[in-house]
Amino acid sequence: MFLAQLFNHMKMIEFSYVNDDGVYLEGQALGDVERNEYACGMYVFRKKSVN
Numbered sequence: 001m002f003l004a005q006l007f008n009h010m011k012m013i014e015f016s017y018v019n020d021d022g023v024y025l026e027g028q029a030l031g032d033v034e035r036n037e038y039a040c041g042m043y044v045f046r047k048k049s050v051n
Contacts, residue, residue, distance in 0.1 A: 010045040017041040 016026040020036045033039050 007043075007045050009048060011048050012043060013046050014044040015041065 014027055015030055015033075016024065016028060017033045017036075018024050018040045019033075020038055025032070033041055
């Protein structure tokens with residue numbers, strides 16, 4: 001979750017990851033990846049509006 005905190009000026013749109021078994025899991029909750037040791041996370045961020 002550290003990476004998401006680095007981008008707090010942006011809104012996270014989606015989080016997906018490849019789990020330890022090599023299975024791609026799209027649109028998952030950030031906490032789901034914690035059950036893995038070596039998973040690879042993929043994030044989609046959008047810049048927050050400056051209204």
